[in-house]
Amino acid sequence: MRRGGTKAILLVAACAIFAGQGFAAPRPDDSQIERGHKAYQKWCYPCHGPGAGKPGTASLAARGQKPAVLEERTDLTPAMIKIFVRHGVSFMPTFRKTEISDADLAAISAYLTKNNKP
C-alpha cells in the first residue's frame, strides 16, 4: 500500500512545499546547464515542449499551471523535479536511472531552474 494515494499526496505536498521557495543554491555552471538542456531535449521535450501534440504541457495547462511549458517556469526546484521524474504523476511514468541518470537529472534540474530568481 505504498503507492498511488500516497504518491499523489507526496506530489501535491512537494509542489506546495517547494514551489516558489527560491532556494539560494549556487548557480550551476554553463556546462551543467548545457548537459541539462541536451538531456531535457531528449527526455522531456517530446511531452513538455511548447505547441500542439505535447501531452505533458496540455496536462499542466489543464491543471491551471502557468506557464504550462516547463522551460518557461521560474519556480521549479531540484527537489520537485526529482520527485516527478522518479515517481511520475498522472499518466507520466517514472524514469529509471538507466534512462535518466542521477547526474543527468541534476543537470536537467540545473537547466530548468536557471532562470529562477535568487
Add this chain to the structure above:
Amino acid sequence: MRLPPGVSGKDFADALRQFEEAVGKEWVFSSDEDTDLYRDAYSPFWHEPEDPVASAAVAPESVEQIQKILKIANDYKIPLWTISTGKNLAYGGAAPLLSGSVVLDLKRMDKILEVNEPNAYALVEPGVSYFDLYRYIQDRGLKVWIDPPDPGWGSPMGNTLERGGGRTPMRDHWANHCGMEVVLANGDVVRTGMGALPGAKTWQQYPYGFGPYVDGMFSQSNFGVVTKMGVWLLPQPEAYRELTVSVPKHDDLIPFVDTLSYLLNSGIIQGTILLASPLLDYRAAHGGSVLDMPGGPSIAENEQLGREKNLAYWSCTLHFYGAAKVVDAQWEHAREKYSAIPGATFQDGKSYRFPLQMKEGDGVPRVAFGVPDLSVFGLLQGSSGHIGFSPIIPMSGEAVFQSLKVFGQVYAEMGVQQKNQFFALPWSYFPRSFVLLFGFPIEHDVEKNRRTREVFKRLAQAGAEHGWGEYRTHIAFMDTVANTYSFNDHALRRFHETVKDAVDPNGILSPGKSGIWPKRMRKA
C-alpha cells in the same frame, strides 16, 4: 531486501555481488527506491499486493556481460525479466510478470550499429529508441523513414518483438524485421537468418537463411535475450495523398470493407487505416455508444439520424504513398472502386511532397510520416494510464457488425461505464485482418481496477468464443490470453513448454511471459 521467489537471502546477496562484478556496481540496483522505478506505471494492481515488483535490476552494456549475468542467474536459479527500453506501457512497462524477478535492463545497449540508405535497413541494439533512430537518420540527412508506433519512446527492437504496429507502409513491425542476434539461457550466442553464415553480407537483406526459420520463437517469448535486430526502413516517398470515403447506410459496410481489403491487399493504399463512423461517434458523444448495445437504436433509427444530421454511417481516410504520378493514379483508382457503392461520397484530403519542412501546429500526421512523437498520450488526460484490449477480427463488414454486437453485450452485462475510456473501430495495423482497440483507464482505486480486470477477462473470453484472439496483452493477463489459444488441448502451449524446458532448463528467462512457465514453476 526483496528476494526472488525461492532464493535465499544469502544466495541473493552472493548473486548481487557477482552481478556487480559483471557489470559494475553502479549498474546493479537493489534498493527499494531504485527497484520501484521498475514498477508498472500503469498497473491494474495499484495498491494491491499482486502489483509485481522487481527484487533488483541489472543493466549490462554488452553481450559478454549478458553472458555473465545468465551464468549467475543459472547458478542461483534467479528469474530474470528482460526489457529493452521498458516503455511497454499498457502492457506492463518495465515490471516483471513474476514479482521478485531481477529485471535485465538492456537500456544501456543503445548502439545504432548501421543504417544502410540504399538498401533501407538499420541494425540496432535493444536500448535504441525510435527517437534515437530518427535523430540519427535526420542528423545524417538520410532519405529513409522509420515506422514508429504512436508513442515513439519505445524501442524498434522491443516493439517489434512484441509485434507492435505503426502507421506508415511499414506498419507491421514484425514483418519488417530482418535477422537477429540472441543470447540463449546457456550463454550461447545465436544469429538468425543469414547471420548464421560467418561473414554474411545479407543479414539485414534476406530474412530466412537456411533451414527452419526460428525468429518467431523469440517474439513475445522467453526463449532467449535478443541483443541485435535488423529493421527495414522505408525509402522516403516522393508524395503522399489522402482520400476520405463515406457511405450512408449500415449495410454499406460490407462492400466498403471488401473494397478496402482489395485496395490494401493490392498495395494500392498503404499504411494503417482506421474505420470511422461519424454517425456512431455522434451517438457516443450524446450518451450512446459506438458499440451495438442491447436496447440501443435500431439500424433504421440510426440511418434516419444520419439523414437528419448529414452524418455518414461509415467512413475512412485512405493513405497513398509513393511516386507522385503513381499516387495520383492510385488515388483515382481507389475513388473509382468505391464509386460502385451507391451514395458513396469523397473528400480530397491532405497532400504533401517530401522532404517536408514541419513546424508546430501544422497538422502534419507525423507518426504516419515516420516521425516519432508522444501526442497520443493526449488521450490519457485526466487518467493515470490505461490498459488495452485488442482482439484481431476478420477484415469484413460482417465481422465488424458481429464484434460490435458481442462486445456491446459484454459491456451491457458488466455495466461498463464508457465515459473516460477510448474505443476505436477497427484499424489495419496488420495486413489481412483488423484489430479493435479498447483502452480502459487505470485509476488509483482498487475496486475500479478490480472491475476493469474482470471486464478485460470477460471480453477476452467472449472474443475467444467467437474466434477472435488478442494479439498482445498486459502482463496481468498473459495466462488468461494464452489459455484462449487452446486448440487440441493446448497443443501450442505444450509445445512452447517443451521448447522452454529444452532451451532454459533452469527457467531463468522471463517466467510467465505469454503464458510460458518453466517446469519448476508450472502449475500441475
